[in-house]
Amino acid sequence: MATLIEDYALIGDMQTAALVARDGSVDWLCLPRFDSPAVFAGLLGGDEHGCWRLAPAAVGAGAASAAARRRYRGDSLVLESEWDTPEGTVRVLDLMPPRQDAAPVLVRIVEGVRGRVTMRSALRPRFSYGRVVPWVRRVDPDGTGTPRRTVAVAGPDSLWLDTDAETYGGDLTTYADFTVAPGQRVALTLSWQPSHRPAPPRPDAARLLAGTERFWAEWTARCRYTGPWRQAVMRSLITLKALTYAPTGGIVAAPTTSLPEEIGGVRNWDYRYTWLRDAAMTLGALLRTGYREEAREWREWLLRAVAGDAQNLQIMYGVAGERELAESELPWLPGYEGSRPVRIGNGAAAQLQLDVYGEVVDALWLARTARLTPGPKAGDDGTHILQMKLMNHLESHWRDPDEGIWEVRGPRRHFTHSKVMAWVAADRTVRRLTALGSSGPVLARWRALRDEIHQEVCAKGYDADRNTFTRSYGSRELDASLLLIPQVGFLPPGDPRVAGTVEAVRRELCEDGFVRRYPLADGPDRGGGASGDGLPGGEGVFLACSFWLAHDLALIGRRAEGRRLFERLLELRNDVGLLAEEWDTRRGRLVGNFPQAFSHVPLIDAALRLGGDGA
Numbered sequence: 055m056a057t058l059i060e061d062y063a064l065i066g067d068m069q070t071a072a073l074v075a076r077d078g079s080v081d082w083l084c085l086p087r088f089d090s091p092a093v094f095a096g097l098l099g100g101d102e103h104g105c106w107r108l109a110p111a112a113v114g115a116g117a118a119s120a121a122a123r124r125r126y127r128g129d130s131l132v133l134e135s136e137w138d139t140p141e142g143t144v145r146v147l148d149l150m151p152p153r154q155d156a157a158p159v160l161v162r163i164v165e166g167v168r169g170r171v172t173m174r175s176a177l178r179p180r181f182s183y184g185r186v187v188p189w190v191r192r193v194d195p196d197g198t199g200t201p202r203r204t205v206a207v208a209g210p211d212s213l214w215l216d217t218d219a220e221t222y223g224g225d226l227t228t229y230a231d232f233t234v235a236p237g238q239r240v241a242l243t244l245s246w247q248p249s250h251r252p253a254p255p256r257p258d259a260a261r262l263l264a265g266t267e268r269f270w271a272e273w274t275a276r277c278r279y280t281g282p283w284r285q286a287v288m289r290s291l292i293t294l295k296a297l298t299y300a301p302t303g304g305i306v307a308a309p310t311t312s313l314p315e316e317i318g319g320v321r322n323w324d325y326r327y328t329w330l331r332d333a334a335m336t337l338g339a340l341l342r343t344g345y346r347e348e349a350r351e352w353r354e355w356l357l358r359a360v361a362g363d364a365q366n367l368q369i370m371y372g373v374a375g376e377r378e379l380a381e382s383e384l385p386w387l388p389g390y391e392g393s394r395p396v397r398i399g400n401g402a403a404a405q406l407q408l409d410v411y412g413e414v415v416d417a418l419w420l421a422r423t424a425r426l427t428p429g430p431k432a433g434d435d436g437t438h439i440l441q442m443k444l445m446n447h448l449e450s451h452w453r454d455p456d457e458g459i460w461e462v463r464g465p466r467r468h469f470t471h472s473k474v475m476a477w478v479a480a481d482r483t484v485r486r487l488t489a490l491g492s493s494g495p496v497l498a499r500w501r502a503l504r505d506e507i508h509q510e511v512c513a514k515g516y517d518a519d520r521n522t523f524t525r526s527y528g529s530r531e532l533d534a535s536l537l538l539i540p541q542v543g544f545l546p547p548g549d550p551r552v553a554g555t556v557e558a559v560r561r562e563l564c565e566d567g568f569v570r571r572y573p574l575a576d577g578p579d580r581g582g583g584a585s586g587d588g589l590p591g592g593e594g595v596f597l598a599c600s601f602w603l604a605h606d607l608a609l610i611g612r613r614a615e616g617r618r619l620f621e622r623l624l625e626l627r628n629d630v631g632l633l634a635e636e637w638d639t640r641r642g643r644l645v646g647n648f649p650q651a652f653s654h655v656p657l658i659d660a661a662l663r664l665g666g667d668g669a
């Protein structure tokens with residue numbers, strides 16, 4: 055059986071990330087960037103698609119394959135896994151040191167704890183998402199007389215394995231067998247380098263470990279959250295930081311592609327890009343917990359990515375602002391538990407999703423209220439001009455149907471949430487201009503737009519008979535994105551239409567107390583709606599929406615219920631505090647890309663609200 059999604063832990067260097075399974079296998083790693091081709095793609099196939107297993111050699115012959123215990127070392131991204139075997143106990147530290155103009159390195163340090171344990175490292179790099187078996191040889195680039203380094207080369211990539219342990223080859227795999235005694239350490243490092251470049255320096259594992267621990271200790275010390283769920287919030291913040299591409303400030307939605315929203319299904323998407331929606335929401339969570347620098351960097355990223363062509367805002371970009379994200383399939387990969395196709399790129403990049411204007415303008419507003427902008431005057435940093443361009447465009451397009459927050463692949467519609475977010479864009483613009491002391495026709499223009507959108511949404515997106523907002527104009531279906539109405543200030547929490555919508559969502563969209571995004575047409579237990587979303591099959595309950603419900607319950611004065619739901623959601627995190635995009639209630643498993651920023655952001659926001667110190 056494939057490794058469960060919840061059996062993975064994340065390590066990363068803020069340019070890319072790896073997933074490490076409980077059995078000591080690194081099954082996912084793209085190099086050198088989050089969206090580069092994977093060198094280990096076993097996650098979406100088998101060992102033959104690339105992996106690096108490091109575990110006691112006795113696994114299968116007396117020792118359990120999964121580590122008996124694992125955790126992150128304090129508030130860090132250094133993973134610590136321990137195995138108990140008939141020979142003794144052994145610990146493996148896995149980490150990727152934050153990069154500073156150096157080669158990306160995956161560091162694995164084996165520590166003897168009790169007895170003498172024999173370990174086996176089995177390294178199978180497969181470049182180009184598991185397709186290419188590299189040429190592997192032992193080399194001596196430093197002229198020591200002993201070829202101690204192992205290099206794997208194919209096309210543009212080279213990987214360098216360094217270890218003091220003896221290595222040998224067989225079955226297209228590089229092995230190392232060695233024994234550790236208590237207190238003894240054996241390090242293995244894997245560095246990536248463009249294949250035309252000379253050998254990278256041999257990494258000093260102990261120094262890299264110390265530097266990585268120092269980095270995370272300093273970073274986490276900046277957190278201002280002091281509420282009751284500190285551990286969950288801190289792990290979420292560390293995860294968001296790990297998903298931030300440090301050179302540019304772009305934030306990926308998740309480090310994986312094609313982890314299925316339904317096991318065996320086709321809803322498999324590439325999330326290794328920066329969605330304006332997800333990143334804008336991330337900025338809010340970071341600001342509310344004291345992380346101003348990351349928020350500033352993302353705003354700079356936004357200005358660079360969007361400024362060239364603000365009229366043609368894309369809903370997502372590459373981590374450096376790239377616009378070409380063409381979607382394609384990788385037919386040689388069988389997919390996670392057979393969930394095909396495996397896709398790279400994302401066709402949603404070409405969609406119209408009007409809500410993005412609201413999320414971006416709201417993020418700019420938040421950044422300003424947090425005084426990230428250097429001076430008090432409009433135009434100081436380019437964001438004012440950007441905002442005005444976005445607003446001009448929105449003014450002429452907010453009446454258009456779109457694909458909406460859920461990126462449906464069916465026909466465009468007048469999604470109520472999209473219009474609500476268009477209102478948010480107009481509202482924050484009015485607030486901004488008012489704060490700047492504007493008056494007269496410019497302010498009047500945006501006020502008029504704000505009021506017109508509000509009236510239209512309340513007239514066409516609200517079902518008075520059932521006292522609930524609806525998914526799209528004139529439809530009877532519900533949509534969990536409507537839970538955001540009080541959170542973005544479209545209506546005050548005390549408005550009876552808010553409580554009515556919350557109740558309707560609970561009644562019609564909940565499964566085991568958790569929230570589905572919208573009713574799906576397919577399947578007997580899929581809600582029975584006729585909506586469809588252009589895709590066959592179903593999906594799990596959506597974790598972001600479930601956190602939004604907990605958040606809303608606090609807003610409308612039902613804090614105890616909100617807390618209960620929130621605590622249940624925390625139970626869905628895996629043993630190291632990570633969440634995927636969705637939860638399969640029937641199988642009791644995490645599904646979808648992992649770990650997912652869009653789940654960890656509303657976790658933080660709900661914790662702030664429910665703990666009483668919400669912004």
Ligand SMILES: OC[C@H]1O[C@H](O[C@H]2O[C@H](CO)[C@@H](O)[C@H](O)[C@H]2O)[C@H](O)[C@@H](O)[C@@H]1O
Nearest residue numbers: 307323329331332400402459460461652
């Ligand atoms: O369900 C269909 C769509 O699913 C993906 O989009 C989802 O993930 C995005 C990133 O977190 C999020 O912003 C969006 O709201 C979600 O619906 C996928 O990327 C799309 O291509 C797909 O159509």
